[in-house]
Amino acid sequence: MAVRFAQLQDVPALVAIGERMHGLTRFRSLDYRPQKVAQALSDVITKGRNKYVFFVATGAQSRVVGGLLGVLEQHIFSDQLTASVMHFDVLPEARMGGHGVRLLRAFEIWCANRGVVEIVFGVNSGENLEALAGFAGRMGYRVIGQNFLKALGAA
DSSP states (O other): OEEEEOOGGGHHHHHHHHHHHHHTSGGGGSOOOHHHHHHHHHHHHHHOTTTEEEEEEEOGGGOEEEEEEEEEEEOTTOOSEEEEEEEEEEOGGGTTSSHHHHHHHHHHHHHHTTTOOEEEEOOOSOSSHHHHHHHHHHTTOOOOOOOOOOOOOOO
């Protein structure tokens, strides 16, 4: 069980994990485009090194079981660096194995090494909110807001 930077050869597994996770969340009503996801992840891995970071967690036989995609940002009113978790998941059967903790800690270290002053992440999946809130609290994060959604119908 390890955490490492994502590599291009991880993209097919990450696309499959993404599709599975997509089907377990409120996003299941939206289209999932595997080729679009593959291209976006490939771009992050190859072109996004100064702004993005993508960590993967591996389990038995070095199988990818989770990932965290983060981004460096600056608010419009400040030059200080902040960071956001864009995507963070661990497969249900691999949860409670410490993968989520290791992924988030790796991101925190990466951020600290770049002078980031704060990290924020939200939960948009609509699933397992109590468990995720408990995890975030144990990791030292506090609640700062809410998410709101209004469906507008077919696009």
